[in-house]
Each structure stands twice: as structure tokens, then as C-alpha cells.
Amino acid sequence: QSALTQPPSVSGSPGQSVTISCTGTSSDVGDYDRVSWYQQPPGTAPKLLIYEVNNRPSGVPDRFSGSKSGSTASLTISGLQAEDEADYYCSSYTTSHTFLIFGGGTKLTVV
Amino acid sequence: QVHLVESGGGVVQPGRSLRLSCAASGFSFSRFGFHWVRQAPGKGLEWVAIIWYDGSKEYYADSVRGRFIISRDDSKNTLYLEMNSLRAEDTAVYYCARDRFTYHMDYWGQGTLVTVSS
Numbered sequence: 453q454s455a456l457t458q459p460p461s462v463s464g465s466p467g468q469s470v471t472i473s474c475t476g477t478s479s480d481v482g483d484y485d486r487v488s489w490y491q492q493p494p495g496t497a498p499k500l501l502i503y504e505v506n507n508r509p510s511g512v513p514d515r516f517s518g519s520k521s522g523s524t525a526s527l528t529i530s531g532l533q534a535e536d537e538a539d540y541y542c543s544s545y546t547t548s549h550t551f552l553i554f555g556g557g558t559k560l561t562v563v
Numbered sequence: 564q565v566h567l568v569e570s571g572g573g574v575v576q577p578g579r580s581l582r583l584s585c586a587a588s589g590f591s592f593s594r595f596g597f598h599w600v601r602q603a604p605g606k607g608l609e610w611v612a613i614i615w616y617d618g619s620k621e622y623y624a625d626s627v628r629g630r631f632i633i634s635r636d637d638s639k640n641t642l643y644l645e646m647n648s649l650r651a652e653d654t655a656v657y658y659c660a661r662d663r664f665t666y667h668m669d670y671w672g673q674g675t676l677v678t679v680s681s
Contacts (some may be wrong), residue, residue, distance in 0.1 A: 488667035488668070490668075497671040497672065497673055497674055498600075500670075504665055504667070543610070543667070551613060551666075552610040552622075552666055554607060554608045554609065557607040
């Protein structure tokens with residue numbers, strides 16, 4: 453498996469909620485709670501948003517939440533703000549060939 | 564305050580070698596594992612390698628295994644990535660990131676650009 457599957461793009465209006473999915477297999481997302489989410493605004497380094505499926509580091513607003521069902525993890529952003537425009541990546545520990553795997557990334561547009 | 568600063572990037576010919584460094588400060592370096600992650604121009608993130616906090620284990624992506632070596636020098640608070648037999652497809656911004664024991668990365672450097680071209 454080359455990457456976890458994410459939608460290439462999602463969009464929403466200010467104040468709305470959006471959910472980004474991240475689909476893997478039983479070798480990664482399905483069997484392990486080592487799922488993380490990262491936010492990468494244009495031209496900057498990634499920033500940790502969620503770890504271990506649904507935990508937020510200190511400083512990350514509670515508008516960001518994570519969940520998992522089966523082999524699909526999800527990131528939900530509520531109360532969308534213009535500053536949320538960025539690329540979002542999921543990652544997971546995997547037992548398939550490599551050690552860690554990222555999703556292909558999802559571009560969030562706040563319209 | 565945690566800081567990670569990568570260096571060593573540049574333009575290199577295919578087949579040649581390059582060593583990247585990541586200088587860490589603001590925390591106890593020897594207590595943490597580290598990752599290298601790369602991002603080709605206009606593309607997504609690709610995990611490259613991890614080294615355990617005590618250097619006892621290393622894991623690599625299939626795309627770099629056998630060509631890249633991750634290492635650390637705790638006396639210098641520095642992480643390294645030795646890249647050999649470089650290919651055009653290795654062209655990317657390379658980030659170092661601190662591991663938080665459950666394989667998530669809580670701090671990232673600003674990245675260093677490696678361009679493999681003749």
C-alpha cells in the first residue's frame with residue numbers, strides 16, 4: 453500500500469463543519485490507534501493536530517477532533533475559520549513493509 | 564522552547580551522496596526518537612525513516628531502504644540522514660521531526676531542500 457486514502461479536496465463556509473476521511477487497511481488504521489493528523493498551511497512545515505486517533509496537543513483548539521471506525525479515521529473541523537485553509541494529512545503506524553505511512557493529503561478551502 | 568533546524572541541503576548529481584543534519588535544542592535530545600519526512604515539490608508528505616531514542620532501532624521506507632542511513636549524535640544534539648545513490652525522485656524538502664513514542668511527530672523543523680539533478 454503506497455498511502456492512506458484521503459479526498460483530494462474539501463470545502464466549507466466560515467462557521468460550518470467539515471470532515472476529512474482517511475482510509476487504510478487492517479495493517480494500519482484498522483488495527484492500531486497510532487493515527488495522527490497534521491495541518492500544513494502553504495509554505496510552512498506541518499503541525500501536529502491530533503494524535504492517537506482523538507487526542508489534541510495543548511494549544512490546538514477543540515474545534516479540531518478525531519475519530520475512527522474500522523479502517524477509516526476522520527478529522528472534523530467545526531466552526532470553520534479562514535485561517536483553517538491548509539493541507540491536512542493523516543498518518544498511521546503500519547505493519548505492511550514500511551513503518552509509518554501518510555495519506556495523500558486533503559486541501560481545505562474556506563469559501 | 565523546542566527547536567529543530569535542518570541543514571545540508573543543496574543541488575547534487577544523480578548517484579552522488581549528501582548528508583543532512585538536524586540540530587535540536589530546548590529539550591533533552593537523548594530521551595526522544597526522531598523521524599525524517601520528505602515532501603517533493605507540489606506533492607504530499609512521505610515518511611522516510613525513524614531512529615529510536617537510544618539508537619537501538621531504525622526503520623526505513625521501502626523507497627530509501629539500503630540507500631539512506633539515519634543516525635544520531637547525542638553529544639551534539641544532532642540527527643543525521645546520510646543519503647547515498649541519490650536519484651531524481653529523491654528531490655524534496657526534507658523535514659526532521661521529534662517522535663512522541665506512539666509514532667506521532669510533535670515538533671518539526673523548517674525543512675531543507677535537496678535537489679538531485681545533473
